[in-house]
Amino acid sequence: MADKNAVDVKVGQLHSGTSTPPDSERNDVEHDDRTLSQHILKNGEQVLVTWRKEEESRVVRKVDFLFLPIFSLMFTWMAIDRTNVSGVLTSTFVSDTNMTRDQANTGVSLLWLGIVLLEIPSNIVLHRIGPHYWIPAQVVTWGLIEVLQSQVTNAGGWYVARLFLGLGESGFIPGGLYTLSRWYLPNELTQRTAIYFLGPSISAAFGSLISAGALKLHLEAGLKGWQWIFIICGVSTIATGVLAFAVIPRSPHHTGHLFGGLIRVPGWLTDHEADILVAHADRTDVLLSWSTWPYLIVCLTGLQSVNGLSTWGATIIKSLGFSSIRANLLNAPGSLLGAFFGIILSGFVDRYSRFGYAIIFAAVWTLAGLVALYVCCTPSRSCETKMELKLTLLAHRGWQPINVTWLSLNFKTPQKRAVAYAVYIGCSNLGGTYGNQVFRASDAPLYRNAWIICISLGAVWLGGVIAQTIGFQWANRVFARKLVENPELEREVVHTDKRGRRYRFYW
Template sequence: MAEKSVVDFKVDQLYPGITAPPNSEQNDEEEEGTLSQHIRKNGEQILVTWRKEEEVHIVRKVDLLFLPIFSLMFTWMAIDRTNVSGVLTSTFLSDTNMTRDQANTGVSLLWLGIVLLEIPSNIVLHRIGPHYWIPAQVITWGVIEVLQSQVTNAGGWYVARLILGVGESGFIPGGLYTLSRWYLPNELTQRTAIYFLGPSISAAFGSLISAGALELHLKGGLKGWQWIFIICGVSTIATGVLAFSVIPKSPHHTGHLFGGLIRIPGWLTEREADILVARQTRIAEKNQVAGLTLKITWKDITDVLLSWSTWPYLVVCLTGLQSVNGLSTWGATIIKSLGFSSIRANLLNAPGSLLGAFFGIILSGFVDRYSRFGYGIIFAAGWTLTGLIALYRGLLQHLPVTNKSSWSFYAAYVVTQAAPGWQPINVTWLSLNFKTPQKRAVAYAVYSGTYGNQVFRASDAPLYRKAWIICISLGAVWLAGVILQTIVFQWANRIFARKLADNAELEREVVHTDKRGQGYRFYW
């Protein structure tokens, strides 16, 4: 009996009228840069032939639509999560009669909401399609963000953050999965890095928004922190409406705006859409997977959760994020404690994240070119750990704070924040080491469910000695973990190569083939 699917996502939901024909021949000859692939379109099998230069042009067109809108959505999601940093420099705690620890609890509850519905949200996405589900999510959490401006006590804060997390759950894996259906594996790392520009620049733009909103304190009878939530929420809603208007159902629906309510000439021609479908079919057949049909079963979920190779990524994710997440939440407050005003502290919190995003794109380009994921993350982890140690030593040496020591500490803070963004590298690494699109979709969802931050406690103020020691310890575990993970994957590849030489059936487990024709079980 066939296994019952959790999700039965047919090809015509993503590429209406088009399927990959059974037993279609894979043409591996690329004479003079020409590629060809059979696809079945509207019940008829056709051969699509194209040149590599033409494909590059089409991918650039896809970049111009998908990367800006998905990055913009991710940016507002990240701002809506981290604008607490600006809120905490205002009168928020006194107005709501809350403590710092209660504020931290609300931050953690947001992550709980995300974890609760991460996989279910991803399943719904496959049921109704990302072109509907993702914009609906953005609009929903934008409304919740606005409603946070009405919080009056700790209970309301807890509920608001939990519901905000529920509204955001599934967005990151859903966006990653959608990109993976339009791009080939060797195109994903740098595109994922651009998608992840949102978290990288959110602290910067969130700080600028907070600085401006705090200038509106008592305007219209609202406090500065209320303006932060309202401005961010309304902007998020507008972005969701924009996404609904332009994200297409498939390459053949690029002229269908607002879900098809308005029809215009598509930004992809019929031939360009055929080529996008053909190249996805081609890579699917090459990897011997069902390229355009997605059926997520319980076995796919358990295979990902029980695979030994999944957990190193989660350890790296959790330790790496938590080593710096305290700076995301309390960075502006820490800068303010050095003697700067609330507005100036928020402005000074912006540059480091922008530099980190810039360096992250450069590092992702290196990874895309050489497929050395572990080395890229090791570099970022070493940079961050060095910065955390410098911050801890500098804070202890430069107190009591003077004008000179304030700027010295701030310089170390910017250098730490400027560490290259590594999250897109890690999440792409995880997904590519699972062969089928079903398991990749599950892996995206599992990876994106992480927890909040409880490191910077009120009892530890003003030096936060324990917090800095915890951050440094987490950074050390992060660095050691990714080094060990890289070594283990290399070791597993050597064992796999020996088995592959004696058993040709293992060819189906190959996920990466280098220029010499050597097959590997894991990217490393």
């Protein structure tokens, strides 16, 4: 519990903490081109904060280097804990546990079911106790479950382990996204979200390297190689969760409160810098809003068009005649390059605010790669297949942070954003229950049916995002006409471009 002298500013709760007063009460002025002022609610009173733009830039850089990395690190281990099964399946895991390949696949799908079951309840808990407690607790919990997977001996144990791993991870992604949205402005958020999403982008690469190293420990200390994979990843995850509990602050005014305030040190933000950040971060029902559904359709098709490759990519490469270790090493570069691809693409979005165009580009790229895999995935063309797999994965993850940021910015209040995040990520995880099922044992090693399904999903994805972009452009034109007749609609404006044109939706 915070002491009585603690600053009463709660990020993310507009009604009871950090907020700006109504337009009639606001006194936000720009003194000159480099000085800004804005009221914030602090200790129950309206306080006027004045700062210069170079101070604001310095505060944002501090957040970038001291706050954002821990979220990206947690996401990285979560993604590795989900996808390290790719390396596990190239080992003796299936024979050691007396499972069939399809039983192993069922366990993979149960993880996504577990995530979906607690996605929204997890976010309700996050809002009640705060992300500074809830998110690290989740990380430690699923890290422990990850370690316990090393003790699986049969299909039943595998099913339970994967289901509980999903329950432990549920709510982490939308919770992290919501937290970041309270520390950054909309025009800063896309690239920071892309950095947050470096986790899944690089997880296949680093996960494959970890798997390759762990498999070399086969029979060390009496443990199989796949057991070492789970133990190494789980212990690393637990350590990351403890670190997060130590350093994630309750608010910008509590950056010196380590381990929930048990240890007090000088904060990495001064009181004035915290005030600046609070002022800087000022910013229908989600499920019933027509604007939500295009994102969900795009999510269910775009992500799942290549989701199976996260699990079976190394196995596909192994089927071309490579050893387990070699297959995991060859599976690494595509996702690693994809991380840099996503940063570049998100930089374009932050500069031009054209979300739809960036995702269309990623969809075309991915669809072309899937078609090439359908044509060329044969043992006699192993080199071409490796390259096409890498190129397909290059755009695999890069568009996801763009899409989820696009969704959040088209909702104005933090409460709606939080629900939108939970709905979207829940939808994404629901797709995982079928995305991994397309690569069936009966279809190996060429996977002709699997590639056809992936191509079909990719085509729907491309058509959906084109229709979504055109739909938002049309809605903006209608909104512009209504705005002339009804100036009160100004409160619905989410974006004003350099020419002063006001939009209801980013597109």
